Each structure stands twice: as structure tokens, then as C-alpha cells.
Amino acid sequence: xxxxxxxxxxxxxxxxxxxxxxxxxxxxxxxxxxxxxxxxxxxxxxxxxxxxxxxxxxxxxxxxxxxxxxxxxxxxxxxxxxxxxxxxxxxxxxxxxxxxxxxxxxxxxxxxxxxxxxxxxxxxxxxxxxxxxxxxxxxxxxxxxxxxxxxxxxxxxxxxxxxxxxxxxxxxxxxxxxxxxxxxxxxxxxxxxxxxxxxxxxxxxxxxxxxxxxxxxxxxxxxxxxxxxxxxxxxxxxxxxxxxxxxxxxxxxxxxxxxxxxxxxxxxxxxxxxxxxxxxxxxxxxxxxxxxxxxxxxxxxxxxxxxxxxxxxxxxxxxxxxxxxxxxxxxxxxxxxxxxxxxxxxxxxxxxxxxxxxxxxxxxxxxxxxxxxxxxxxxxxxxxxxxxxxxxxxxxxxxxxxxxxxxxxxxxxxxxxxxxxxxxxxxxxxxxxxxxxxxxx
Amino acid sequence: xxxxxxxxxxxxxxxxxxxxxxxxxxxxxxxxxxxxxxxxxxxxxxxxxxxxxxxxxxxxxxxxxxxxxxxxxxxxxxxxxxxxxxxxxxxxxxxxxxxxxxxxxxxxxxxxxxxxxxxxxxxxxxxxxxxxxxxxxxxxxxxxxxxxxxxxxxxxxxxxxxxxxxxxxxxxxxxxxxxxxxxxxxxxxxxxxxxxxxxxxxxxxxxxxxxxxxxxxxxxxxxxxxxxxxxxxxxxxxxxxxxxxxxxxxxxxxxxxxxxxxxxxxxxxxxxxxxxxxxxxxxxxxxxxxxxxxxxxxxxxxxxxxxxxxxxxxxxxxxxxxxxxxxxxxxxxxxxxxxxxxxxxxxxxxxxxxxxxxxxxxxxxxxxxxxxxxxxxxxxxxxxxxxxxxxxxxxxxxxxxxxxxxxxxxxxxxxxxxxxxxxxxxxxxxxxxxxxxxxxx
Numbered sequence: 001x002x003x004x005x006x007x008x009x010x011x012x013x014x015x016x017x018x019x020x021x022x023x024x025x026x027x028x029x030x031x032x033x034x035x036x037x038x039x040x041x042x043x044x045x046x047x048x049x050x051x052x053x054x055x056x057x058x059x060x061x062x063x064x065x066x067x068x069x070x071x072x073x074x075x076x077x078x079x080x081x082x083x084x085x086x087x088x089x090x091x092x093x094x095x096x097x098x099x100x101x102x103x104x105x106x107x108x109x110x111x112x113x114x115x116x117x118x119x120x121x122x123x124x125x126x127x128x129x130x131x132x133x134x135x136x137x138x139x140x141x142x143x144x145x146x147x148x149x150x151x152x153x154x155x156x157x158x159x160x161x162x163x164x165x166x167x168x169x170x171x172x173x174x175x176x177x178x179x180x181x182x183x184x185x186x187x188x189x190x191x192x193x194x195x196x197x198x199x200x201x202x203x204x205x206x207x208x209x210x211x212x213x214x215x216x217x218x219x220x221x222x223x224x225x226x227x228x229x230x231x232x233x234x235x236x237x238x239x240x241x242x243x244x245x246x247x248x249x250x251x252x253x254x255x256x257x258x259x260x261x262x263x264x265x266x267x268x269x270x271x272x273x274x275x276x277x278x279x280x281x282x283x284x285x286x287x288x289x290x291x292x293x294x295x296x297x298x299x300x301x302x303x304x305x306x307x308x309x310x311x312x313x314x315x316x317x318x319x320x321x322x323x324x325x326x327x328x329x330x331x332x333x334x335x336x337x338x339x340x341x342x343x344x345x346x347x348x349x350x351x352x353x354x355x356x357x358x359x360x361x362x363x364x365x366x367x368x369x370x371x372x373x374x375x376x377x378x379x380x381x382x383x384x385x386x387x388x389x390x391x392x393x394x395x396x397x398x399x400x401x402x403x404x405x406x407x408x409x410x411x412x413x414x415x416x417x418x419x420x421x422x423x424x425x426x427x428x429x430x431x432x433x434x435x436x437x438x439x440x441x
Numbered sequence: 442x443x444x445x446x447x448x449x450x451x452x453x454x455x456x457x458x459x460x461x462x463x464x465x466x467x468x469x470x471x472x473x474x475x476x477x478x479x480x481x482x483x484x485x486x487x488x489x490x491x492x493x494x495x496x497x498x499x500x501x502x503x504x505x506x507x508x509x510x511x512x513x514x515x516x517x518x519x520x521x522x523x524x525x526x527x528x529x530x531x532x533x534x535x536x537x538x539x540x541x542x543x544x545x546x547x548x549x550x551x552x553x554x555x556x557x558x559x560x561x562x563x564x565x566x567x568x569x570x571x572x573x574x575x576x577x578x579x580x581x582x583x584x585x586x587x588x589x590x591x592x593x594x595x596x597x598x599x600x601x602x603x604x605x606x607x608x609x610x611x612x613x614x615x616x617x618x619x620x621x622x623x624x625x626x627x628x629x630x631x632x633x634x635x636x637x638x639x640x641x642x643x644x645x646x647x648x649x650x651x652x653x654x655x656x657x658x659x660x661x662x663x664x665x666x667x668x669x670x671x672x673x674x675x676x677x678x679x680x681x682x683x684x685x686x687x688x689x690x691x692x693x694x695x696x697x698x699x700x701x702x703x704x705x706x707x708x709x710x711x712x713x714x715x716x717x718x719x720x721x722x723x724x725x726x727x728x729x730x731x732x733x734x735x736x737x738x739x740x741x742x743x744x745x746x747x748x749x750x751x752x753x754x755x756x757x758x759x760x761x762x763x764x765x766x767x768x769x770x771x772x773x774x775x776x777x778x779x780x781x782x783x784x785x786x787x788x789x790x791x792x793x794x795x796x797x798x799x800x801x802x803x804x805x806x807x808x809x810x811x812x813x814x815x816x817x818x819x820x821x822x823x824x825x826x827x828x829x830x831x832x833x834x835x836x837x838x839x840x841x842x843x844x845x846x847x848x849x850x851x852x853x854x855x856x857x858x859x860x861x862x863x864x865x866x867x868x869x870x871x872x873x874x875x876x877x878x879x880x881x882x
Contacts, residue, residue, distance in 0.1 A: 005506070005571075006508065007508050007510070007559075007562060007563075007571060007573060009561065009562030009563075030562070033558055033561065035512070035513055035516065035517065035554060036513075036515070036516070036517040036543075036545065039513045039515060039516075039517075040513065041510060041511065041512045041513065041554070041558055042510055042511040042512075043510055043558070043562075044508050044509065044510055047509055047510050047511050050511070065446070067447065067448050067485050068485065068488055069448070069482060069483055069484055069485055069488055070482065070483040070488050070491070071476070071482045071483075072476055072477075072480045072481065072482065072578075072595045073514055073578055073580075073595065074477070074480060074535075074547070074580060074594075074595055075476065075477070075480075076476065076477040076480075091540045092540075094515075094537065094539065096535065096537050096547075098535065098582055098594075099532045099533075099582045099584065102477075104477065106515070106537075106547075113476060113482070117474055117482055117484070118448075120450065120474065121448060121450030121471070121484075122448075122450075130446075130448060132448060137513075137514055137578070139514075139515060141539055141540045143540070153515075153539075154513045154514065154515055
């Protein structure tokens with residue numbers, strides 16, 4: 001993509017309304033634009049990041065055996081009245097009357113609807129287990145939305161729902177999602193620590209939050225330093241191996257880790273030697289719940305068991321804040337000059353900077369590299385504008401692409417380009433002929 | 442995907458509420474489920490088709506130089522009040538009060554918001570032309586939603602918006618989208634005839650609808666039989682070649698084609714010899730508008746021209762009904778047994794039928810083919826259930842995958858499988874060893 005033909009409205013100054021780094025940087029880098037309180041348009045680079053995160057989430061859900069569906073944003077209130085949550089949910093639920101004066105709502109979550117979908121399609125225990133998920137926009141009418149996409153009102157969420165015959169089978173479904181979450185966040189370059197959590201308005205028996213550490217996190221967290229020494233990359237697991245999946249969950253829940261809501265100082269001190277006790281702040285990026293028959297009971301979600309009797313199914317729900325993760329990753333990965341994207345979620349892999357656009361020789365050299373990388377499937381953002389070099393460097397650092405390739409008349413004389421790694425700041429001179437070969441899609 | 446682990450709730454009987462084939466078949470095949478009047482959940486196979494259509498639309502928008510963004514579903518009413526459409530739009534607009542009693546709405550379209558986004562990011566004619574699009578759920582509160590996803594209330598639409606300095610440049614942007622639409626629909630196996638159209642509530646100067654022919658179409662259409670003899674596949678064009686793009690548009694608009702709204706019988710008879718006059722019914726799947734400064738004037742969307750003066754930008758908008766296309770394709774492609782998917786949008790390419798699930802030899806043969814095709818990236822739906830063969834054949838015909846591979850003990854003895862083409866009904870015996878080689882991803 002050529003910046004001269006792109007839409008990436010960079011802000012020179014820090015926007016006043018932005019209290020935290022991710023909000024400030026997303027606005028400055030032209031990734032998002034506020035349309036109403038807590039509601040954002042995703043501009044081209046922001047959209048690309050959002051889609052990459054969504055795709056990683058999708059791939060890991062599919063790998064764990066979850067099946068993708070898509071439920072509408074607007075729901076009838078009928079099922080919510082049945083489950084008792086229509087009145088319980090409070091003013092965060094966006095309630096709507098349609099033209100026939102029927103009570104509708106913008107879904108804040110989908111336990112009721114998915115339970116009803118499942119119920120109407122499955123009659124027998126033979127059709128279990130199942131896990132259905134979707135990635136859809138939700139709306140929660142927060143009193144005071146803030147922190148940009150971190151606490152917006154309209155947000156993109158992946159929510160999965162498992163259905164099992166027994167408590168034990170339900171535990172395995174829960175464990176599979178637990179491991180899928182470890183894998184998902186690891187692929188984005190994040191260490192998301194699982195912490196025992198309150199079940200909140202979802203209700204239920206067992207629940208873990210996944211938190212990434214960042215100074216701006218909404219929760220205070222307490223955890224064992226040993227988490228840092230665990231292997232966060234080696235989650236290549238057979239999901240059908242009940243024992244191994246359970247073992248992995250055990251490994252990641254054996255050590256102390258709790259948010260302020262669940263924290264027990266005495267237990268913390270008892271279980272963790274002082275030198276290993278860490279406290280900090282965390283951002284919730286995922287939350288999983290096991291709630292048994294909480295929804296299947298009132299909604300009549302029964303299957304015929306092996307003995308011919310009707311049994312209420314055992315369920316869990318599993319959320320990932322897809323749009324929130326865009327902000328969360330920035331909170332965990334930026335410096336004073338801007339964003340530092342982990343490669344798997346970067347809007348482009350390479351930023352190509354033409355230091356003298358309009359100069360025939362420089363243009364030609366850039367064009368050749370641009371075409372070469374593009375042909376290989378490497379995503380390149382090419383700064384072909386006539387801005388001054390200083391401005392171009394600043395913008396490239398701000399938007400945070402993992403690699404910068406800098407081409408100017410001086411280097412060209414020696415047949416070299418400068419390659420900069422955004423994260424480490426390392427610079428090296430690379431022969432022009434080697435640039436395309438240096439990157440893979 | 443194994444049907445024993447999938448979620449595809451097949452209905453045995455025709456649902457009473459379905460008046461047209463696509464609605465009936467989508468419900469029967471377990472592709473969708475109604476959640477409220479005109480509002481559907483997309484179950485796994487329906488979701489897959491929706492995503493494939495969305496992806497073709499996206500690729501062709503990108504190819505034509507449009508840039509993808511994503512605007513929120515819920516909009517503030519402010520811009521709509523400025524443009525004058527807040528009152529003009531009528532009861533089809535879903536109006537919402539948030540908890541602070543602010544007027545919000547579920548976007549039925551995005552001219553206002555995108556114009557404002559563009560205005561805030563672009564100041565100079567040097568940044569033109571631009572075309573920004575998004576693929577997002579819309580809501581129009583139809584009095585009487587019907588025909589399933591063909592006239593739903595919540596529907597997925599691609600809407601693109603072009604911005605140009607002059608009328609002439611705007612015309613080229615319009616023409617590019619025109620050609621992109623021909624390409625898009627052709628890739629789905631459709632001949633979507635462009636017809637001059639009313640501009641309706643969008644307003645403006647020039648407009649074409651793209652209609653596919655089907656008995657259940659909502660519009661009566663009148664057109665020249667010559668359309669059938671045109672080349673609908675060869676749209677490999679350089680979008681920067683203004684003349685060639687214009688020529689292609691001219692070719693596809695030179696012949697008579699009109700919906701009842703724009704039809705002129707005298708002109709029809711004057712221009713088209715009787716033998717070539719066709720009438721029928723059509724389903725609108727795309728609609729493009731050129732509206733000049735209709736929105737840029739009231740919303741103050743100005744750029745600095747080459748002479749330093751401020752000029753209102755020339756705009757157009759370009760819609761494709763993504764979710765509607767799922768129904769439209771079925772209307773155009775089905776028989777008495779079910780859906781006949783064109784390959785590019787089929788939920789799976791191959792349906793693998795195990796005629797004797799549980800029999801070790803048959804299971805093993807099926808498994809080998811299932812694994813082989815999957816490894817090659819061929820999408821297979823494997824019927825590994827213990828249903829009777831007759832039921833399996835019926836379901837496979839109903840869901841309409843392009844190819845069926847049928848494996849049973851009798852064929853196995855001779856080392857063959859039966860391969861059936863869903864569209865032609867042709868059957869052939871293929872050696873087991875050749876099955877995997879026969880299909881490509």
C-alpha cells in the first residue's frame with residue numbers, strides 16, 4: 001500500500017481526551033476515530049490489526065473444535081425475560097423498541113440465544129459435546145466509557161458456548177478453551193496470566209480471567225513470579241487427550257495469581273515466598289465461565305441421556321475481547337515514540353521509506369523493492385509522499401511496523417538500504433539486492 | 442468436518458413461514474434460524490457461505506482500489522440531523538435512546554458518517570481520489586420483513602463511498618465500481634444485469650442497480666436478450682485505464698435494461714426488436730449511486746483545489762447486499778431436491794458419504810479420503826453418521842455441495858467410489874486411489 005493513496009490521518013498533537021497510551025496512540029496514528037462516546041470507526045490500519053487479531057482468535061477456536069456461527073446484534077427480549085436477566089441486567093443493556101413497539105435489545109452477550117439455538121437443533125446425548133462460537137459486535141451502555149477501545153460501548157467480542165452431558169465432560173470443554181486461550185494470546189506475543197475470577201452477572205461455578213500486565217490495567221493483580229519462567233510458547237497439544245489438557249490447566253493454575261476481587265493476602269503470603277511475590281496492574285483480555293445448568297434449566301435445554309431420561313445440559317461460556325485486545329497489545333508494547341507491533345498482528349510487516357520521493361533513481365529503487373516484497377506476499381506500507389525525512393521517520397515509529405526499510409540517495413550510491421527493527425532500534429545496512437530476500441510473508 | 446461433530450440441524454418438513462425457495466431451503470438445510478422478525482442467526486453452513494461471499498466482495502473492492510474500514514453499527518443522530526435525513530428517513534430507521542437519553546440510531550447506511558470521516562482526514566485535492574468501504578451489519582425496520590435473508594431487517598451490506606475533485610474524476614470512480622460489480626457477481630456464478638435505476642432516498646444524479654434473474658424477484662425487469670450473449674467472464678482490466686473502464690461500462694449499458702420503475706415501453710419497443718425483448722423478474726443484489734455534492738455540501742466536506750480555493754467533493758456510494766446474496770444465489774440456483782451451490786461460494790466443495798458407518802473397511806476407506814482431501818486443503822463435509830443411505834443422499838442434495846463422493850461396501854469390493862456432480866446429476870465410478878487427486882483446493 002502506498003501512503004499517497006492510503007487513508008491514515010495522522011494527528012500531530014496528543015488528543016486531550018486520551019488518558020492512556022493506547023487511546024492516545026491509536027488516535028494519533030489514525031487507527032480509529034471516535035463517532036460517539038465509547039464508539040469508534042476503525043480506519044484502515046486499525047481495521048487491519050483488528051482483523052488479524054480476529055483471525056488468530058478464530059483459528060485457535062477452530063483448532064479446539066469450536067464451530068463458528070453468527071448471531072444477530074439485535075435480539076428480541078423474550079428469551080431474556082425467560083432467563084430472568086432482562087430485568088437483572090440493568091442500564092448497561094441497550095433497550096430498543098422497534099416500530100411495532102416490541103421490546104428488543106442490542107446483545108451484550110449471547111447465553112440465552114445460543115442455548116435456544118442449541119436446544120432447537122440437538123435432542124440426544126449422542127450429539128454432545130458441542131461448542132459454538134461467534135465473533136460479533138456487542139453493546140454495553142457504560143455510564144462513562146473511556147480509554148478508547150479498552151472500555152468502549154460498542155465492541156467486538158468472541159464468545160463461545162460449550163454444551164456437555166456431564167460435569168466431567170463440561171470440565172474438559174472448559175479446559176480446552178483454557179488451553180486455546182493460552183495459545184491465542186501467545187500467538188499475539190502476549191503472556192496472559194490466568195487468574196481465578198468472580199463469575200459476576202454471568203453466574204456459575206468456575207471462572208478464570210486472563211490478564212496481561214500493563215500499568216494502565218483496571219485491576220490490581222497479585223501473582224507468583226514463577227509465572228514468568230513458565231513456557232508460554234509450547235502449547236502444541238492434542239485436544240482429545242483429556243489428561244494432558246487437564247495437566248496443562250493444572251500447571252497454569254497451581255501457582256498463585258489473583259485479581260484484587262479474589263485476592264487473599266494471607267494465602268498469598270503463605271504460598272509464595274516474599275521474593276517471588278509480585279503485584280501490578282492487569283488488563284482483562286479473556287474470561288471463561290463454567291455455569292453448569294444455569295441457563296439450560298430455565299430455557300429447557302434438555303437432551304435425552306443414554307438411559308432415555310431428559311437431562312439439562314452442562315454449559316460454559318468463553319469470551320475474548322477482540323477490539324479491546326488492540327488497545328491491550330499497545331498498552332503492553334509501546335515506547336515514547338509510538339506503537340511497537342508484534343509481527344503477527346502488525347497492520348503491515350514492513351514500512352518502506354523513500355527519503356527523496358520524486359528523484360528518479362530513489363523512486364525506482366523503492367518501486368523495485370515494493371514490487372518485490374508485494375509479489376512475495378510481504379505486507380508493505382510504502383511512504384512515497386513528499387514529506388521531509390524527519391516527518392517520515394516519526395510517523396513510521398508512531399505507527400509501529402516491525403521493520404523499516406529506508407532508502408535515500410546517499411545509500412543508493414553504495415547500493416545499500418538501511419533496515420531498522422522498530423522493537424530493538426537496531427539498524428543495519430543491507431545491500432539493495434538482499435532486501436526482498438530478507439523478509440518472508 | 443464430520444457431520445457427527447457438526448451443527449447442521451436439518452428440518453424434515455417445509456417450514457410454513459417460508460414463501461420462497463431460498464428461505465425454505467436455508468431453513469431446511471439448517472443454514473439459518475429466525476431469532477425475531479427479519480432477524481437470523483447464521484448457523485455453521487450458512488455462516489461459511491456468508492463469509493465466502495463477503496471475501497469475494499472484499500477482494501474485488503480491494504482490487505478496484507477501495508480501502509476497507511469499519512464503522513460502528515450504532516450512530517449518533519447528530520450528522521443525520523445535519524444532512525436532513527434524520528427526519529426524512531421515516532420509521533425504517535431504528536431509533537434508539539441511550540442511557541443518557543441521547544438520540545442514537547442503528548445505521549441503515551453510512552453516507553453521513555463516512556463523509557465526516559473523510560472530511561476530518563483529507564484537506565487537499567492531492568489526497569484525491571479515495572474510495573473507502575466497509576462490510577457491516579445494517580438495520581432497516583421493514584414493516585413486513587419476509588423472504589428470509591432476502592428482505593431481513595438486520596442484514597450485512599458492503600457499502601463503498603468515493604470522493605473526487607471533479608465530476609469527471611467522480612465518473613471514473615463510479616465506472617470502476619461498476620466494473621468491480623460485474624467481476625464480483627461473475628465470480629459467484631451470477632449474471633447480474635446492470636439496469637438504470639431510481640436514486641430513491643439516497644438522492645443523486647446517476648444510478649444503476651444490478652439484478653439477477655429469478656422468478657421470485659421483487660422487480661419486473663425488461664431487457665434485451667443480447668445481454669445473454671455478452672462475455673460475463675472476461676473483466677480482467679486495468680482500473681487505471683480510464684478509457685477502457687468507460688468502454689466496458691458503455692458496453693454493459695448500451696443495451697436496453699430497466700426495472701419497472703424506470704421502464705419505458707415505447708423506448709423498449711423502439712430500441713429492441715420483438716424477438717429480443719425479454720421480461721422477467723429480478724432480484725437486486727447491488728446498487729450504485731453518483732450523488733455529486735449532495736452530502737459534501739451540507740456536511741462541509743471541502744478540499745483545497747489546485748487553485749487554492751475550497752471545493753465540495755464529488756461523491757458516490759456503492760452497495761452490495763452480502764447476506765441477501767446468499768438467498769439470491771439460491772433463488773438462481775436450486776432444483777426440487779435442494780440447493781445447487783456454485784463452487785466459489787459453496788460451504789464445502791465435497792460431500793463424502795459413508796454408506797455403512799461402523800463397518801471397519803468402509804470407515805477406513807472414507808477416513809483415508811477425508812484425510813487426503815483435507816490435507817490438500819479441499820473442504821470436505823464427511824457424513825459419518827449412522828443414518829440410512831436414503832436419508833444421507835437426500836441431505837446431501839438438499840445442502841447442495843458441488844460434489845458428492847459416495848463410498849459403500851459394494852463399490853469397495855471393486856476398489857471404486859461413486860462421484861456425483863450435484864449440478865448436472867452426472868455420476869461416475871472413480872477408482873479409490875484417484876479420488877483425492879480429482880479435487881483441488
